[in-house]
Amino acid sequence: MKTLRTFFAVMEEGSVNRAAARLGVAQPTLSRQIQALEQEVGGSLFERGTWGVRPTDLGFKLREMMLPVLRAYDQAWAEVAAHAKGRHTQLRVGYLGMAANRFLNPALARLREEYPDIKLWLFDQTPVEQLKALRAGELDVALIGQEGAAVGDDFYRRKVSRIGVCAALPSQHPAAKRESISLEELKHDVFIGVAESSVPGRNAWVASLCAKAGFKARFVAETSEVTETFMRVVGDSAACIVPDYVEGSSPPGITFVKLNDDFATWDFYVLRQRGRGTPAIRRLVELIGEP
The missing domain is CATH 3.40.190.10 (Periplasmic binding protein-like II)
Known part of the structure; x- marks a missing residue:
């Protein structure tokens, strides 16, 4: 990714010298990085002249194909960093449809007050679907019936209500x-x-x-x-x-x-994955079932 960033900087600046100054590296170092990238892709990425550098057709193609990749990479890292700092931006919740009004909706309303920027993904699923999704890492929280009592130590479990x-x-x-x-x-x-x-x-x-x-x-x-x-x-x-x-x-x-x-x-349980409890996830688990 570092070499790609070098390529985009040169392309945007139209000059190796200006790109080097922008990135805070020596011009020869940046030139070697571009040459290594050209060897890797198998062709020249820039036309060089007294006026600076201009992308070749191959350079434009590399930009077209790799810019979305670089943006996705940056977004993924931002999401991971936010997760690590307890600022997880999304929360995936599985629930039993008929139980939502009593147990889930009031908790989500209070969670939204405390975490106004959080993005909620809600899935009306059977208990089996919720357990499979939790094990696959596709859910953060599951709200199920007494089937949750049989999961042992696979997940963190809290009884919401009897x-x-x-x-x-x-x-x-x-x-x-x-x-x-x-x-x-x-x-x-x-x-x-x-x-x-x-x-x-x-x-x-x-x-x-x-x-x-x-x-x-x-x-x-x-x-x-x-x-x-x-x-x-x-x-x-x-x-x-x-x-x-x-x-x-x-x-x-x-x-x-x-x-x-x-x-x-009938016992009602909320489950979450062990070791994946961000503050927002933990707070939702606390809120579910509270008066």
Whole structure:
């Protein structure tokens, strides 16, 4: 990159002497750098005369191809330097869509007040997608459900909240008009599960809740998307156990009824990569879930 900067300085100044003075190097040193670059590219980059130097066709081509590279290089170094000094200019956050209003949006609003210049990238992703992106270095923060409890020491983890659980029922279900029910009242119902590839451990969690209520859960289908889940609840006259943050979504034909069992709870976690916690990242993790 140093030799390229020398080339651009000579091209802009139209003079080796003026370029040397601008860069603070001796004229012979700069001339040798240009000669080495010409040998590397395989041709003359400048026409030389009493009037100074002018780029050759090859010189213009080198400028055309390498100027974007040099700018990208400088931008990348600036970003790395800002990151090292805690002035990271972007923050990539993965989240569960239905949880954003309760947990993420208030935190982002407060973060913006403290870091007004930060660039936010937000990704509505399943827990599996978030975990993969964290491991690949493509996310800084992930906001997921109790699936976060199973990651061990892979990431820094903080429990945001322990929230209630509700049953998503067809609106014509006998319990749909109730304010709350016990899970045992659904022992004769069938359940819609969630594909392990989208939300790992969700079906096992539902099965464990049903076991605590004294019966074995019977799953008639597995889905990979929330919309499909609610369609199957209606279409199969089934039930689905979900965290209570989904209550505000009110999909057609679905009624959410709270479960009043003490054991029916859902833990919510925020994760971040270890060793990559800039002040803005750490602050967002602190803010998520705060009143």
